[in-house]
Amino acid sequence: GDSVTQMEGPVTLSEEAFLTINCTYTATGYPSLFWYVQYPGEGLQLLLKATKADDKGSNKGFEATYRKETTSFHLEKGSVQVSDSAVYFCALDRDDKIIFGKGTRLHILP
């Protein structure tokens, strides 16, 4: 069945470092792809999405490009901040439900 695999955390970086969180997927057809974020003490919220191959989703300085050839949707940010500390989930949609990866916890040190 469809699935999402993302790098295990925790990932610890210093402020202003470059961030990459890897995500690959297995799916039939061409699902939409998402990154969700869960900040400490808050609910899950959509960070960005891409609905077709080669689309780039972006929000709050984060970017991810839908790569059909490598079945990937890696999350990147050029300069992270302490406020980016959170758990990040890569996901795809299949038949009205969202299939999530297991999440990557990100710690940013000041």
Add this chain to the structure above:
Amino acid sequence: GAGVSQSPSNKVTEKGKDVELRCDPISGHTALYWYRQSLGQGLEFLIYFQGNSAPDKSGLPSDRFSAERTGGSVSTLTIQRTQQEDSAVYLCASSSEGLAGAYEQYFGPGTRLTVT
């Protein structure tokens, strides 16, 4: 406007008891989803409602789990004869339509269930 709300925020119950979890979606949202977030399992889809009907119950882990939605609004997730492996955070989400990719799902804060 109000977001998705869930109650209770925390629930501790003894093994074997039944529990009911409640979700109030965003007003006007026709689609409602239940997920479970547990350590080591990530986020698992449980069930999806379009209006009051549930076209996809494939994620319910056992027949001890059931859910209903009335009036196209509030939903309850019921777990009968709870087991320790049911301990998790149960998340509810709603969207203005189905087809997850087309319409953003808005998540509630979750109910943390602990079965002792």
